[in-house]
Each structure stands twice: as structure tokens, then as C-alpha cells.
Amino acid sequence: MRPALHWPSIRGRARADAGPLLLSAVVVAVVTFLAGAVPVALGDTADEAVQAAVRQAGSDADVQVQARWEYDDGSGGGRVRTARSAEALDDLRDRSLDELGPLGEVLLPPVELVDSPYLKIVNGAEPRSFRIDYVAGGSGPAVTWVSGAAPQPSVARLDVEAPFNGPPWPVQVGVSEATAARLGVKAGDRLQVEDDNRNPKDVRVSGVFRPTDPGDPAWQAAPWLLNPVHGRDGAGITRFGGMVSKDSLPDFRLAFEPDQTNRIVRFSPDPALLTLDSAQRIVSAVVRLKATSASSGDRSTESQWWTQLDTVLSDVQDQIDAATAQAAVLLIAVTTVAVLILLLAAELLAARRSPALTVARQRGAALPSLGLELLIESALVAALAAGAGALLSALFTGAVAAAWTLPVVLAGLLAGPAFGVVRAFRATRDRRVPANRGARLVARRTAALRRLTLELAVLAAAATALTLLNRHGVLPSAGGTVLLPAAAPALAVLTGAALLLRLLPLITGLALRQALRSSRPLAVFGAARAASASARPLPVLTLVGAAALASFALAVTSTVDRGLTDGAWRTVGADARLRVASDSVVTVPETAQRIAATPGVRHAVAAQVVDVAPLVVADAERPARLVIVDSAAYRALLAETPLPALPSLPAALSLPTASSPAAPNQPTASGPAVPALVRYAGGHVRTGDHLKLPRQAAPALDLVATGIAPAVDSSEDLVVVDAATMTAAGYQVVPDTIWVTGPGAGQAAAAHSGEGLVDLRAEVEASRRDAPLVTGLIRLAWASAAMLLALGLLGFALSASAGAPERWQTLSRLRTLGLRTSEARRVAAGELLPLALLAAAGGPLLGLLLIHLTVGPLSLRLLTAQPEAPPLVLPWAALTVLFLAFPAMVAAVVPLESALRRRRRLAEVLRVGGA
Amino acid sequence: MTKPIVEVRGVHRTFGAGPTAVHALRDVSFDVEPGTMVALVGRSGSGKTTLLNVIGGLDRADRGSLSVDGTDITRLDEDGLSRLRREKVAYVFQTFGLIPVLSAAENVGAPLRLARTPAADREKRVELLLDLVGLAAHAEQRPAELSGGQQQRVAIARALAASPRLLIADEPTGQLDAETGRSVMALLRGVVESEGVTALVSTHDPVMMALADRVIRISDGRLHE
């Protein structure tokens, strides 16, 4: 039988209930927009993040291949001048391009390079070094010769054999104008240079050049060819460079030992070509390439591949995965609450329509027809709303993540008809409560069982999701799907809300009993109303869920915010850090003193930081970052930062050699041990354990863990020792790092940027905050929190309005007993307050409990760049707003409801209600 | 001669305006002697409920004067009407109107709470009234656990709790079967005797008319005695 549709009813109902329908439409539209746009925006952001990471990694992301030259041993015991050296380099380039395969598509045209070892310029007072380089890229790099000429072969016979042990082989180089001016050389001059072993080299200037395009990528491989570079070969040393040509390259080779110069081809990735999708493929291609690479000790001419591109890409991929999962968590939260709101609105609508639906049924309308009529209405509303949301999403992001919008659109489509049909069915079935007690009991038990089953199902889902989340984290790379763990917070909140739903009747019941014992009539009536309203499940689930998930989202923003600040502190270790190459023994402490004397600087502490010290604990290698520092000065510096304090380090300990000879960790050599503060992520080392620091040409140094190293730095494994104690123990301390604090720290450190690498905490933090993923996620978390709060308040308004007819019916009856209007308002507030307080207090508590449980597994540290999960930071101000918002709603809703009914006389109100 | 407890003079009540206006009461005048039980009968839509509401202060007359126990209720403001309902007038409705989460005893005690009667006195009075309506054994039951007739008895006990001068009952037996309705009617008749209260009861029931001291007929908003 075809269900018969009654179009006038459809139109009439829609017109009568335009308000609630419009409200549902707005919720569907807004959530469709958010859920449809965020995943698309995230995808775009992800590509941006990949590109930014590669750009930031700079030369670390380059793919470099290196190979030895072919043997050039001559028959006369010397080395043969290889005229076709440049072609041999081209061969390596072509071979590498073949080996790269499809990887080549994301790489820019390569640069070929031959680099000399460090040479020292012997004349002049200033410490200067010199490099000889051959560079070749796509178009040259082209130069014009300002004076002299391009380097020529230094011999007439191109394939001559250089005698073994002969004088230094002459090589011609061209120098830039800047270099010529600074060195005071001109075409035809011989440079006064010698190698590390003080062997002079015969390097002659053939001419002075000017680059046609200084921006040519080929120059990036050896920028010192254009302009002298300060600090590259150690503090205070300026590096100069001379360029050989294709013709003088063979002489360049002969000027050095065979393995002192190598063929290098360097490929830079083209960031614009990288996407998240391609990143995965590139990582596996790079890993494959590295697997085929010859080892550096290999004496063959095989290619050795070197690149950090895979690490850079997998790191950013992890970040993207984390951000994606965190975004999924927030979207699922918003979607869940939105679906609950739609159910609440549908319930309200069905209740309003109850009389009309009952009449329709009594007139003979079949349930399927009614259902279809309601479905037509909701389909129209949902389609228009979802269409508007999708359109907005497409306008802002160019696409719509349709799958994400599905739950809310479906809820918008089905909730109304479902509640309506159930209403109509209940209204007209024979609903007399079974007369006999037994049957009533059975009915009640069935209902209780159904509810318990539902609760247990949600609980089981939440437990599974939380377990998955805790065991594997949110990252799909750890072998899980994204969706279930990401749904963990929403599911857990629902479970908690269901628990509170069980609790609420107990609380209101208790309040009622308390009120009955008191002599305040209003308390009795308020508590009685609250008790009868407390059984409705949807309001509690919606409000508590919204408040809990809003608190969760707020805690994410505050935790990430603080995490970014803390992460920058730990990365830099102070307001500014200056790192110099380790071969400048004398200058670092002096520089530190000079910086310390600068106005605006509070502390400047020099330290030696060994990034990976080869420490040994109980015969196991436990590499860690070793910080050798004046511990008193360092403690004073740390005390003025948010970083944790440095525990005290005792002076060198004499070992109780005789007392406990059997102890497993005792060193074999006796003597004083250097006290160390130790922190290993794996907890491998405990206080009292000994660590051995192997040394060249000396017995290993004995360290003893006397305490736990504070989390002051970005490494997971850290050992801190006192510099003076180390020196006393015979270790030569070579400071290479200066930490600077104070308002003028940045400027003071930057003034010494020529001596090394300067990192400014403020800059590090700003650049992380500006990273597309971080900005995007923080914005999403704020938007979600705001949306959840708005949905929560809307849910409150809907619940209040759904309960209003019954509430004011009862209040009218109480008014026939003599209750005043003002008293009626207070009773109404008493009814609404428990729900509001439950949401205001229970919601945030639940949300904070949840973020406490999930802050680690959510991998927020990947965004804040911290070695461990950031500590939870509670957003007190926002939570206070959240806490006050719901009671404020009571204060707003009650007078409004009362005012709306003021014009109606008691007689009318009593006449309308039938219950 | 005692002064009438209810004096109605020339009362009009019209709903709406213009051609669709409904004249629910037209120039209604009558008195009710204290301690009597008056039945108000008439067809559906004749204006019974409207008249009772106007007398009880739940609705206001457009014209005419109304006094209850010597108070001119047309001059009372909302708070004055509240006091009137608290002290002098009580209602029994067709739909009982009990508070679902409260026990029968607590429902009966509700008006006494509003009147701030001391707990001990309240409890004593509740006990007495439940006894009077024959529900002493059901004091702790909630409305949902009582039959319709029992609920209406609780409602009557509640109406009597604060010792009103006037009891207004609008079709108190409308939702009850004939038998139960009759016993509720008998109860009402009984309390008029025992509590000395005046009762104004609208009904369709001929038996009720027989129990009443006086029957007032209304049709189309006009009285016919």
C-alpha cells in the first residue's frame, strides 16, 4: 500500500514549527561547514607543512651523492692527470639520476661539486682559511672575468703523469672581486696557503670574476666562492674560496691526495612539488636509496648516498598525523554534541506536535504516511542546511569532506521523523499501564535492562577506544586506525555523562528529601520539580557532553600554548644561545664574559655540549647529551627561567673501593668519580650508578649519578656535570655553547653571530607558533570550544523549552494553591538549576579528567616540539566562563519564560494542559 | 440572615473581539450562602468553567462585580489574588493536579507549607484529612501509584488542607467512572458538612445535582435557576 501524503499537513506543521526547524537547520549548516571544511583545510595545511619543513631543513633535506674518483695511478709510480675529470663528475650525475628514478621528479636540477679540505692562509694576522671548489650546475654558473682569465691547465700535456713525492702540483683558481679585495691579490699571484699538516700548496690566481647571477643555485653549494664567510671554520676564522674551472679541475685533483677530494652531486628537493601524498613515497624511495649506498669506508667508486630528507619528511608526517588525529578528536566531539542537539530539538518538536500527531492518527493517518510526511519535511530542511554548509566549505576551502558531514546530516534527516513516529505511535496505542503489579514490574525491568545494555555498549566502546588510544596513541603510523582512538574522548564523555545521568535522580531525590525536612515551601516545590525533570536523558547527555568536550578543547589550547613556550625554552635553553665550532678553545669563555657585560644581559654561561656522548653504563652503551658547565653559574641562570632548577652537584667523590667490591656497577679503576646529574628516558640509570666516558689515549672517565638531571633541554637522555670537577678529573673542557638570559640577551648574542650559530628563544617560539599545523590546530580547538559551548547553551535552552509546558503547568497548579508569581519564578529556577550546575561542574571535571588521561597519547608534544608530553595546563579563565555560563542561562531563561506567560491568565494555562 | 459568601453581580466575560467573539458569560448575577453545596450544570461550552474561574480569581470578569467572603476580588492585584487562594479559596480539578514526585501526604500538606503551618500541626492536619477521605493507609504512595478516584480524594484533601472558606470544583468526577464519581461526590457532600466549607461544583452528573443544596443552570453564558 502506498502511504498517502497529506500535503497541507506537511506545510502547516512546517509553518507552525518554523522556529525549531530553523534552529536544527542552523546547527546542521554550521556543523556541516566545520566538518566539511576542516579536513580539507587540514589537507592543504599538511602540504604546506611538508613544504615548510623541507624549506626549513635547508641543506639537510638535500639528497647528496658522493663517489671517489677513478684510480689515477700511473705506470711511473706517480698519478696521471685526468683531463676528463669534469666528464667523470657528469657521469656520476647521470648515474645518480638513473638511480634516483621517480624520486628525481621532485628534485631540482643538481649541482656538481668538488670541495677541497681546509687550507690555512698563512700570511696576515687575521685567522683565515681557504677552500678550492669546483661547482657546476645547469647553466654554469656563468661568470665574467673582470681581470685575468679563467683558470687554465697548469701543464701543456694534458695527460702527463705527476711524479710521486714531487713539489706541490700547481693549480689555477679564479677568485671573486670581494675575495681579491680582501686578500689583496690579483691575477697571476700565488696564494700563501698550507694544509692541516703545514704542507704548502701551489695555488695561483688566474683571474678575478664577477658572477652573472649571484642567485644561481650552484653558488649555494660553496657560497664562500663569492663572499668570505665568517665563523664557518671556527670562531673568528674567515673562510675564503677559489674556483677551479673544467680545465684546472684535473690539476686541483693532483694538488691533493687521491681521497682528499671527492665527486659530489647535490640534489635539492623542490618544495613546491612536495605534498603529503608524495612524502610517503619519497620516504620509502630515499630509504631504498640509502640501502644501496656504499659505506664511507668503501674504497670503490660506488655512490654513497647521504640525506636527511627521509627523516625530515617522516618527522613532519608524524606531526601531520598527530594534528590530523587531534583535529579528528575535536571534530568528533563537535559532531557528537551536534547530533545530541539535533535529537534534543527533534524531541522538542515531536512533543510540540504531539496533539496534532495524535489527531492525525485518530483521523486514520497510517504511521508510515506520517513518517514519510515528517521525512519529507526533514529531508528538505537537512538538504537545504547541509547544502548551505557544504557551499560555505567549498567557498572557503574549495572542497567538502563529505564523509565527515554525514553523521550530522543523517541526524538532521532522521531524528525528526523518528521522534515524531514514536510519539504518534505512543499516543494512540493502548497505553494503559498494566493493571497487575507483576506485569508492571516486568515492563519496568525490561526498560531498565534496555537502558543498562545501551550504557554498557557505550562504556565498552569508550573503554576499547581509550585502551587503543593509550596503547598506540593517535598516530596511525603506530598501527591503528584513526577513527576509534580519536572517538575516545567523545565516547568517554558520553559514558561519564551517562553515569551523571544515573547520579542526577539520586542527587535531586536527596535534595527533595532534605527540602521536605526543611520548612521552606519553595525548596520543596523546586526540588520536586527538579526530581521529576531529572529523568530525561537527552538534556543531561547533551549538556554534560558539551561542557566536558568544551573544557577538553580549551585544555588542549592552553596546554599547547604553554607547551610551545616551554618547548622553545628547552630547545634553546635560555633566551639566546650561541654555538661555536669546537676548535676555538680560547674565545668562548671570553665571549661569554663579554656578553655577560652587555647591558640587559643577566646571565651568560659557557658550556661544552656533547650532543651524543658515548657513555657506557654497566657495559651497555648509553649515548646521551653531555653538558659540561659551571654548575653554580648554570644554576643561577636556570633559577631565573621557567626551566626546572638544577640540583646541586657535590665535589668529586672518592670511591669507597673497599666497602662494596661486589657491586655490579663499580668501576674497575679506583679514583675519584665525577658526580653527574642523569636523566634517561628509558630509566636505565639510577642514582648511584656509574657511567664511563671513554677518552682517546686515556682511561675512561668515571662519572657517578648523584641526582636526576632536570628537563632543561630537548634531548631525552641528558647528563650534566660540573666543568671544574671535570677539569680536575683530567678532562679537557672545550666550551662551545653560551646560554644567555635577560632582556638584552637576544641582541647581545646576535652581536656575536659571526662567531657561530645564534638561536633566539623568542624566534624559535614564534616560528613554531606560526607553523601552519600549529596555528590551524589551535584555531580549530578554539573554534570547537566556542562551538561546543554555544551548542551546550543551545541545548540548555532547548531542554528548558521542552520542559516548559510541564513546568508551568505545575507552577500554575501551585499558584492555585496560592503561590505568588515571583515565587513561581524561584521554583522554576530551582527546577533548572540542578541540570545547569551538573553541566557547569560535572562537564569540566569530566573534560579535565579526560585530557589528563589522554594528553600523552594525543601526541601534543609533536606540535609543541617537546621531548615529552607537555604537562597539562588548565585554562582557568575560560573554565570560569564555562562554569558561569550555564547558571547564567538559568537566570536568563526563567524570567523570559515567566514573561512569555505573564500575559496568559492562570485560567488559560490550566485550560491548555491536560496532563 | 447570614451574609452570602459569594456575591456575583452583572458579570460579563467575552473571549476575543469582533464577529468571532465568544460571550462566555452574559450578565451573570447570583449569591451563594455559606456552608452550602451549589451545583453548576450546563452543556459543554455553556460557560461553567469560565464562571468558576472568574469567581476563584483565576480569570477576570470584563464587567460586573464579584465578592468572595466580603472581599471585592475585582480590585485585587496578583498578590492579593494569591493571598485569596492561599487563605480562602481552594480548587479541585477534573485532572486532579497532584505533584507526581510527592507522596499523597506531602501533596495534602503542600498548602500548609505555603501557609507556613508548623510541621507538627501540618502533619496532624494531613493525617486527619487523609483519614477523612479514607486514604490513611495510602499516605506514602505517590499519585502514580493511586487510582483515579484515590487521586481525586487526595486532591480534595489538599483543597481542604488550609481550611478554605470556598471550595471550587470543576467537574471533579469528569475523569472517573460513574461508581467512583459518585463516591467522590458523596465525599464532597460529607466535607461540606464536616468542615463547614462552601462548595461550588460544576457537573454533568444528575446524582450530583441530587446531592447539592441548590442547582444553578447555565446555558450560553446565562443563568437559569
Ligand SMILES: Nc1ncnc2c1ncn2[C@@H]1O[C@H](COP(=O)(O)OP(=O)(O)OP(=O)(O)O)[C@@H](O)[C@H]1O
Ligand atoms: N481562552 C478562550 N478563548 C476563546 N474562547 C474561550 C476561551 N475559554 C473559553 N472559551 C469559550 O467560552 C465558552 C465557554 O467555555 P467554558 O470552558 O466555560 O465551558 P464549559 O461549560 O466549562 O464547557 P465544558 O463542560 O466542556 O467544560 C466556550 O464556547 C469556549 O469555547
Ligand SMILES: [Mg+2]
Ligand atoms: Mg468546563
